[in-house]
Amino acid sequence: MISRSGLLVLRQVRTQLRTRAGPTPVASISALARLLSSLAVLEQRDGKLNHGSLGAVTAAQKLGGSVTAFVAGGNIKAVAEAASKVSGVEKVVSVDSAAYDKQLPENFAPLLVENIKKGGYTHIIMGHTAFGKSLMPRIAALLDVQQISDITGIEDEKTFMRPIYAGNAIATVESSDDIKIITVRGTAFAAAAAEGGSASIEDGLDPKAESTTEWVSENLTKSDRPDLATAGKVVTGGRGLKSKEEFDRIMLPLADALGAAVGASRAAVDSGYADNSLQVGQTGKVIAPQLYLCAGISGAIQHLAGMKDSKVIAAINKDADAPIFQVADVGLVGDLFDKVPELTEKLGKQ
Amino acid sequence: MSGLRILVPVKRVIDYAVKPRVNKAQTAVETAGVKHSMNPFDELSIEESVRIREKKRYAHGVDDIVAFSCGPPKAQDVLRTAMAMGADRGIHVEVKEGEEPEPLGIAKMLKAVVDREKINLVFLGKQSIDDDAGQTGQMLAGLLGWGQATQASKITFEADGKGIMVEKEVDGGTETVKGVLPMVVTSDLRLNEPRYASLPNIMKAKKKKIEKVTSGDLGVDVGRRLKTIKVIEPPPRQGGGKVEDVDGMIAKLKELGAL
Numbered sequence: 001m002i003s004r005s006g007l008l009v010l011r012q013v014r015t016q017l018r019t020r021a022g023p024t025p026v027a028s029i030s031a032l033a034r035l036l037s038s039l040a041v042l043e044q045r046d047g048k049l050n051h052g053s054l055g056a057v058t059a060a061q062k063l064g065g066s067v068t069a070f071v072a073g074g075n076i077k078a079v080a081e082a083a084s085k086v087s088g089v090e091k092v093v094s095v096d097s098a099a100y101d102k103q104l105p106e107n108f109a110p111l112l113v114e115n116i117k118k119g120g121y122t123h124i125i126m127g128h129t130a131f132g133k134s135l136m137p138r139i140a141a142l143l144d145v146q147q148i149s150d151i152t153g154i155e156d157e158k159t160f161m162r163p164i165y166a167g168n169a170i171a172t173v174e175s176s177d178d179i180k181i182i183t184v185r186g187t188a189f190a191a192a193a194a195e196g197g198s199a200s201i202e203d204g205l206d207p208k209a210e211s212t213t214e215w216v217s218e219n220l221t222k223s224d225r226p227d228l229a230t231a232g233k234v235v236t237g238g239r240g241l242k243s244k245e246e247f248d249r250i251m252l253p254l255a256d257a258l259g260a261a262v263g264a265s266r267a268a269v270d271s272g273y274a275d276n277s278l279q280v281g282q283t284g285k286v287i288a289p290q291l292y293l294c295a296g297i298s299g300a301i302q303h304l305a306g307m308k309d310s311k312v313i314a315a316i317n318k319d320a321d322a323p324i325f326q327v328a329d330v331g332l333v334g335d336l337f338d339k340v341p342e343l344t345e346k347l348g349k350q
Numbered sequence: 351m352s353g354l355r356i357l358v359p360v361k362r363v364i365d366y367a368v369k370p371r372v373n374k375a376q377t378a379v380e381t382a383g384v385k386h387s388m389n390p391f392d393e394l395s396i397e398e399s400v401r402i403r404e405k406k407r408y409a410h411g412v413d414d415i416v417a418f419s420c421g422p423p424k425a426q427d428v429l430r431t432a433m434a435m436g437a438d439r440g441i442h443v444e445v446k447e448g449e450e451p452e453p454l455g456i457a458k459m460l461k462a463v464v465d466r467e468k469i470n471l472v473f474l475g476k477q478s479i480d481d482d483a484g485q486t487g488q489m490l491a492g493l494l495g496w497g498q499a500t501q502a503s504k505i506t507f508e509a510d511g512k513g514i515m516v517e518k519e520v521d522g523g524t525e526t527v528k529g530v531l532p533m534v535v536t537s538d539l540r541l542n543e544p545r546y547a548s549l550p551n552i553m554k555a556k557k558k559k560i561e562k563v564t565s566g567d568l569g570v571d572v573g574r575r576l577k578t579i580k581v582i583e584p585p586p587r588q589g590g591g592k593v594e595d596v597d598g599m600i601a602k603l604k605e606l607g608a609l
């Protein structure tokens with residue numbers, strides 16, 4: 001975290017800059033070169049602001065300095081207005097063009113690069129989501145910057161913490177690049193409040209770059225259950241469920257009894273018990289709910305990478321030596337086909 | 351129209367099954383004496399390239415599959431593995447242990463190799479399981495100005511010899527995009543099931559060529575932009591012990607405030 005005194009100094013300097021009339025003397029420009037100005041890239045879908053992407057605003061606020069939000073897409077007005085209300089955002093730059101609806105990095109990257117150059121931002125921040133992961137490295141290369149992926153902590157304006165080796169080590173890295181390009185782990189930076197802000201909205205530059213790829217179709221899992229990435233409670237099943245039918249029969253009622261999202265281990269996904277988008281782990285989703293309840297999962301390091309920051313971990317497994325019990329706050333050794341339905345029933349009665 | 355000339359960058363990383371340990375000086379993860387293997391996502395990329403050739407999935411065939419690795423002398427082992435799986439030849443940029451370039455430096459080297467070898471398809475893993483950055487493929491596509499498709503779970507070629515359809519893993523499901531060659535694709539775990547190299551193929555791979563080059567030969571400055579200040583173990587989690595039955599579990603969860 002940034003020291004309070006450091007923040008104060010920055011704020012004072014900024015205030016001086018703002019109140020001073022006329023052009024800023026050149027000498028102080030270099031002194032103020034460290035003046036922070038962050039661009040939080042927000043995501044939208046079908047004309048709605050994705051609130052999951054607001055962790056970028058939270059990270060930008062932690063850095064201090066001004067926070068500008070960036071949105072682009074067709075009929076962007078409603079999204080820009082929603083972004084302008086986000087607490088902590090001072091300005092929204094929006095680009096209205098349906099060309100950016102499908103989030104293709106080939107045209108979105110030049111778009112963002114043009115606006116970064118115009119705005120002179122020092123930090124470009126986005127969530128470590130599928131779109132953030134595909135877009136930000138491309139921007140970093142275009143700006144000749146080494147990106148810092150999936151950060152979980154901010155020490156100061158150029159020093160960041162990020163997990164490596166599937167979360168088995170935490171590296172603190174210092175960037176020497178002029179522009180910091182950062183993706184943030186959603187579970188480490190809670191979404192900024194969607195209300196309370198009153199930012200100005202302005203139109204951004206639109207370089208109208210062509211995309212060499214085109215969007216064809218999508219196949220998204222539809223569910224009434226909470227979203228896995230942001231749910232307060234998550235139940236996950238593993239290989240121990242034995243089949244898709246059993247997975248659905250055993251795990252889904254438990255999820256509903258708890259009001260929880262459903263996740264799965266890689267073994268369960270590979271065996272076709274659950275959709276790939278539900279995979280929790282190093283290569284799937286990284287989550288940190290209040291309650292993580294898993295059944296039939298041994299606890300391989302790749303899986304632990306995705307859930308070990310959960311507040312409370314509960315596990316049901318018939319193997320008393322399964323590694324999952326080393327991290328579980330509550331462990332129950334037993335056959336999940338007996339225990340999970342019993343748990344579901346007893347939770348339902350409460 | 352010529353065939354595919356595929357470049358597959360592969361990385362030597364600590365084996366996925368090994369639990370990494372931070373060294374005493376807290377400067378890095380201990381790598382000496384630890385089992386290493388090819389990054390699992392890179393195996394998928396090699397496998398896919400070989401399958402495209404074997405199943406004749408591309409109209410004009412596959413002319414060349416080049417495996418590339420930047421790493422210490424032992425990175426040659428993963429190049430041999432790639433060639434035993436079916437890559438035609440290898441390119442090795444040798445660097446000292448622990449001095450591997452960052453994704454931006456690797457992407458710049460790959461761009462130079464792409465230009466030199468007239469590559470028209472680059473297949474990378476979506477991330478390496480050591481640094482977990484997930485950047486190299488996208489950076490390379492940006493530097494080349496090519497289209498990109500990340501986290502691919504299915505790849506098909508159109509009959510015209512230009513179009514590629516890629517199904518990508520995205521948050522909440524899958525998305526299909528259509529690109530045109532040349533292109534950069536990164537592989538996700540669901541793409542395929544990599545083969546084991548057979549003994550005869552391992553023997554044959556020993557005769558395949560590995561070309562050694564330096565970053566200087568490629569005209570790339572691989573100076574680091576990020577300085578690692580320290581590396582620490584994450585705070586350990588204490589297991590809370592076991593309960594006897596379902597009632598015990600519910601009681602404990604309530605006590606912990608999770609219900």
